[in-house]
Amino acid sequence: MATFTAACIQLRSSKSLTDNTDQAEQLIRAAAREGATYVQTPEMSNLLVKRREELLERISVPEQDFFLQTACRLALELGLFVHVGSLAVLTKSGKAANRGFLIAPDGGILATYDKIHMFDVDLDNGESWRESSTYEAGNQAIVADLPFARLGLAICYDIRFPAIFRAQSRAGAEILTAPAAFTRQTGKAHWHVLQRARAIENGAFVVSAAQGGLHEDGRETFGHSIVVDPWGNVIAELDSDEPGFVLAEIDTTAVEKARARIPAIANEREFVCHVTESLKEEPA
Numbered sequence: 001m002a003t004f005t006a007a008c009i010q011l012r013s014s015k016s017l018t019d020n021t022d023q024a025e026q027l028i029r030a031a032a033r034e035g036a037t038y039v040q041t042p043e044m045s046n047l048l049v050k051r052r053e054e055l056l057e058r059i060s061v062p063e064q065d066f067f068l069q070t071a072c073r074l075a076l077e078l079g080l081f082v083h084v085g086s087l088a089v090l091t092k093s094g095k096a097a098n099r100g101f102l103i104a105p106d107g108g109i110l111a112t113y114d115k116i117h118m119f120d121v122d123l124d125n126g127e128s129w130r131e132s133s134t135y136e137a138g139n140q141a142i143v144a145d146l147p148f149a150r151l152g153l154a155i156c157y158d159i160r161f162p163a164i165f166r167a168q169s170r171a172g173a174e175i176l177t178a179p180a181a182f183t184r185q186t187g188k189a190h191w192h193v194l195q196r197a198r199a200i201e202n203g204a205f206v207v208s209a210a211q212g213g214l215h216e217d218g219r220e221t222f223g224h225s226i227v228v229d230p231w232g233n234v235i236a237e238l239d240s241d242e243p244g245f246v247l248a249e250i251d252t253t254a255v256e257k258a259r260a261r262i263p264a265i266a267n268e269r270e271f272v273c274h275v276t277e278s279l280k281e282e283p284a
Contacts, residue, residue, distance in 0.1 A: 082102075151177065
């Protein structure tokens with residue numbers, strides 16, 4: 001099977017686990033009614049809570065997370081692959097993990113991925129983020145085999161680190177993913193170009209569901225859930241920050257065609273980077 005229908009679910013997650021789960025369930029069911037067989041939700045689907053102490057009070061271990069339990073039930077009931085872009089879950093260390101879950105149509109969890117790159121930045125509009133103070137970073141890139149494609153898992157800020165996506169593509173991934181909660185400022189500047197760049201350089205589809213709008217914890221996210229084809233064309237986009245979903249028909253034979261036209265992966269060569277000595281005269 002080379003073709004399937006993918007759906008990106010766009011959310012505006014609040015501090016309420018039940019409200020977020022209910023909204024996601026409604027949208028997943030709607031996407032399934034329109035033919036989706038693979039459904040992806042955004043980063044932090046279960047909760048968006050900025051303050052560390054409050055977040056840790058509200059989250060649970062994965063086995064007890066209501067959003068994950070609901071996603072597994074829906075996958076089984078609707079016969080879908082449900083890719084929960086990520087959830088905030090408790091780890092044994094007492095920190096949180098920003099963890100994605102890929103769920104099979106039998107309701108079982110096929111794969112998990114812990115976000116590798118922590119969003120530790122100070123933006124020029126005054127926003128400051130230190131994910132590493134709350135979340136325990138992962139250290140493994142994940143590729144999962146589905147009946148219709150090989151799929152690479154990543155999350156949000158990872159999109160700025162091409163090595164993950166190249167490694168996944170070299171391992172045979174045809175679909176790359178970066179479900180996100182991009183800030184409005186960085187999204188306006190870089191969301192589209194980053195998604196398209198990862199698709200073009202790897203000759204792969206990129207599917208990224210997003211958070212959008214003004215959230216209860218005060219942050220603003222960009223929305224614009226997107227699907228990009230292996231030639232860099234945007235083939236589906238939810239062109240707003242409102243909750244909803246967008247569908248895309250994906251034909252994985254386009255990956256083979258793109259990689260034949262521009263065989264960038266096959267043409268890669270190892271190299272060494274040298275820094276030349278300064279030509280400036282040393283001060284006397």
